[in-house]
Amino acid sequence: MSLLEARHLFVEFWTPAGRVKAVDDVSFEIGKDETLALVGETGCGKSVVAGAIMGLFSENAHFKGEVIYNGKNILELCEREMSMIRGSEISMIFQNPSLALNPVYTIGDQVSELLRTRCGRKKRQALKISENLLQHMGFSDTGTVAGMYPFQLSGGMNQRAMIAASMALSPKILIADEPTKGLDGSLVRDVVREMECAREISGSSILLITHDLSLAREISDRIAIMYSGEILEIGGTDEFFKSPSHPYSKALLNSLPERGFQPIPGQSPSMIHSPQGCKFHPRCSRSMEDCSSGRPAMARHGKRMVRCRLFA
């Protein structure tokens, strides 16, 4: 049974240059205790999907579709109702921890904030719990760390502190938006370990947003490949890495180091003037005449769904 379901989600940004179709008919579901990786190149709309689930839209955003959580379409909730869901039901780790954390508050204050504001805990009690959370995230001297400011910690430490803050109320869904971006290899492993630990402790489902295929392979159960605002393939992670179906998925895997860094020809398309038909067809090695005429629908291929004429 799905815990959260996005149905035909569209998000557009109206800019002076034109309408940017950042999310174009995206549908997926996340099951209980499941990790779904949303993978794609920078600028393909992954973070906009995360923002839409959290109800975080900029002023020029226009959206339609549904995000069903607990039987309700959370896109229809008012700001007050939505703010009660954020943090306690659905929580998010942002991609730049040094910017996402408030520079003038200590780590302890920020990790314990939700415990004070939502659960009514006293400051000292909330700090004690947040020190426990920091300990679970691999910090040894938690008392000292809780009294430090974000600029006094490294990028990896800040990221772990942010995971601790987002897990404070044991949310049912954790959205991790590029949690390892800009971190060194060893720190990436630390963050992955802490995320898995957090998942085990609270039993949260994770929506992992990343462009790092190795990370997605390591921690996700299912994977969705996104390109220019739409999902092109979605299915089990192991099967995907064994035999990807969509030509874009294949090309993406071929650009991995172990396959000799084979580049995908051409550039990602503009989201204002998208190609007619399949958005990947100008770069596709298996493009046919039909590919430029109509947009292919999602079709079932074995246990996965693929948006390509080859499988229609």
Add this chain to the structure above:
Amino acid sequence: MSAVCLNARSISKAYESGLIFKRRRSILEDVSLELKSGETFGLVGDSGSGKSTLGRIIAGLERPTGGDVLFHGKSIYEMNGAEFSKFRRSVQTLFQDPEGSLNPRKSIERSMHDVLRLIGLPMRDWRRRTSEMLQMVGLTEEILCRRPDQLSGGQNQRAALGRVLLLEPEVIVLDEPTSALDISVQAQMLHMLKDLQRDLSTGYLLISHDMDVVKFMADRAGCLEQGRVIPLDGKSIALCSEIR
């Protein structure tokens, strides 16, 4: 055998901090490295090991506490103004953050033209030279009127490389040139750097923490560890890459 064009000898670098109680932190100690014409030397090492500092010293952007950098046998610290300026033109750097490498307030065209003005190319040739360079780095003239924030990371990194190539450098210090890029864009960029090296015989000092990238690009490699460059052979690189 190619001649050595850049030679870093016994480089050391330490930073001091504190206003009253001075603390001295040593980053590099007695580091030596040489780069031959047209080759790629891969410099790997952990975060904070001093790779980028060594790259900046070799490019003449920073002065070491001790040691010397020789360009074609001559110390860059003994060069007169004209010689040093020629050296700076010959040894260029491509930084990790593509957006931060270009002036955010200038269009790509203006950033490119600044370089052409500096090298004294007549104005009538600017358009032709810029077009040639864009073609070389796989960009179209459409991007010329845009600012860095209006381009993708890969496009900005290509534009930054094009700007560097306008100076026709002998050596480019590539400081984590693809670590901020997506895997597919990284593959495009690495292939392009290899093609350009084949056509222009430019030497690369490739600084990276990614063993796969070093394995793919480098002719020789070394690991910066505790202030020393330990040579890595093909087997060591392959092994480190597998361990990673």
